[in-house]
Amino acid sequence: MRWLIFICFYIVIDIYAFQAVKTLTKNNWIHISFIVVSLIVLANFIFQFNQPNPAGGFSGGRAYAIGLVLAFMVGKIILTLLLFGEDIFRILAATYHKIFTPSSSFVMPERRKFLSQLALGIAAIPFASLLYGMYWGKYNYKVLKYSLYFEDLPDAFDGYRLTQISDIHSGSFDNKEKIEYGVDLINEQESDVVLFTGDLVNNKATEMDVWKSTFSKISAKDGVFSVLGNHDYGDYVEWESDAARLANLNDLKNVHADMGWNLLLNEHRFLGKDGQRIALVGVENWGAGGFKKKGDLDLAGKGLAAEEFKVLMSHDPSYWQEKIKSDANNYHLTLSGHTHGMQFGIEIPGWFRWSPVQYRYENWAGIYQEFGRHINVNRGFGYLAYPGRVGIWPEITVIELRKGPKPA
Template identity: 40%
Template sequence: MQRVIGTIIFIVVVFAIDLYVFQGFKVIVKKWLPSSYRGLARFLYWAIPVLLLAVIVVRAVWFSDSSKNSYFIFVNSALIGLFLAKFIWVFFMLTDDLIRLVRYTSNQLVKPPPAKHISRSDFIITAGFFTASTLFGSLVYGIAKGAHNYTIKKRKLPIKGLPKPFDGLRVVQISDIHSGSFWSKSSVQEGIKMINDLKPDLFFFTGDLVNNSADEFDGFKEMFSDIETKYGSYSVLGNHDYGDYVRWPNKEGVTKSENLMRLKKHHYDIGWNLLVNENHVLTIEGEELAILGVENWSAHRRFPKYGDLNKAINGVENIENKLLLSHDPSHWRAEILDKNPTIKATFSGHTHGMQFGIDSKYYKWSPVKYQYSEWVDIYEENNQYLYVNRGFGYLGYPGRFGFLPEITLFELQSV
């Protein structure tokens, strides 16, 4: 019932925005379309969101697990994309209405001469339309071309005091698979092939195997079990892996704890060493490197603090070089930087680069930067590194624009 009420509230809000933006849409239609097409344009303006909303209502009432269906994923995305585009347009229209109010007030005192050029009102509404259209087009492009456009980032990690046998060690990291969102298995398979082509010595996965339920990964186990390494694969849990965002038991009667057990079993079944506040010591030619892994730990209140770094370090305190897998990058500044100097590098994910933004060599921007001080790529302070992976999958919006899905290859260097 709560789900239905929430859906109704959402529909009311969307309709109010649609009604407001429609006033600007009529201006665009009148200005740019012949009179014979204006009626069709106005009909489509309302028909498309109404159809999408109808599908959302059907989903909310009759298909509680439809998030696993790619058709519903695309419908949700189309609705969200339209909503965001119209929401952007609203700001332009509010500006226009404010100017109208000022003009109306001034007209009570002085009657201005008629304008001989395009009015400011038309200019603002047109600018809003093209800005909103550009945003929507970017989102569509991000689904069609960006969702599975896996990119390989190569980074060197010069670690002070790293024993010589580990010099040149190749570590591949991916993060945030979110298998419940995938809509192209063949593309995912190609991404896994790219991982193997890098011939990693070590493979790290830094959390969020699923969106909510362990069974989301059932159709992908064989694929990810194909990842090959020389010294092993290691993984940790992310905030989405615990099932904290859905109700339990589910319709099959699976409890939250049972779901978590199934998810952990997935890691073991595909040959990944799941580190639950644990460590593993890698020994090469008599030299040691500690690999630590913690459960999700976030400095932000809305995300869980299940991780226990002290447990993860237990038994390897005397090893001078440690690598840490921790899903949330806020963990680094809160508990690792300067406090645990033998943790030379921390590997994280979680932010996805928000799957939208500007990601160039010289400038990076995404709305997520206003929530996380370390949110993408590499950071270094006092000979300690943090790497925030852009993520392998996607959540919510089934695409990526700017921040493409990432496979990272690190080369450890002894300095």
């Protein structure tokens, strides 16, 4: 039934889009080409989703099938809405003439060519953007740098630099050269510590087999620390047994260790410098709604005093809203990911930022502050489902901790 509804919807918007093409040209070859391409995109989508997919999720040919259908459908939906609006006008105009000029026959005004041209031009923008995002945007890494000021930061850590990455989703990758460039970019920041905030894989630990040697190159003076994200637990793929699912999770934990990463599972470590220290706290995934709720902030921070300076890693930013920002243990800075910025949106630094994901998550990208406590939501290093990014680029965050009040 779901396939039937999708196919019917696809055909309906295709028919509307075809009307614009017919208005612009009478060339039968163009008409035939439009129909053939639409059918190929639809057929490929159905074919890919009916093939065995041992890794589960949306990767490989299945991901590109999603991307192509999305690009074509978004463009055609916009085209359909514009043409439907013109059709309403045409019906109203014809009805008006029928009522007020009864001697005339009911004639539907012809579709105006310039409106079809305008509609096609507008629809081409998201269509081209989504294709761009699939082939170039997903590896358009951006290094975003922030300086955050804390009056109670230990003196020795004034100027201390953290690099945060998140949401690698290694099962989606298809270009080793680009990924190695991204890893090199991480190391070029020469931060004191590198922090990874979850979702190393889409579903299975084996996704890292071909990428483990690449990501093991990430290094920092004080080490690389990590936490788990919701995808790391393997909950989005079928397993032959619970034992197999748990074995996969254990294998993934070993991947972190094999790469030299320090995986924090509701626990904390200390980073020391010149006889002073800050606490690095890592919780397992906790997400609002139906997401995995393994995070235990009380356990992770057990034994820490409220006055100690703390940096917390929590994959899902909803935990910050739910508990972290108001916790009596005073978590100064929280680092999260998870949202990907929906991999689609518009950002004009310092002026405007929008993505559909903001209607689901209050904290979805960048720095936020409440109660004197901060959270950074990283837009993610990788991608999932739609194999691309448009406007919301893959991110490497560098945060410099500074002592004292924020300059005016």
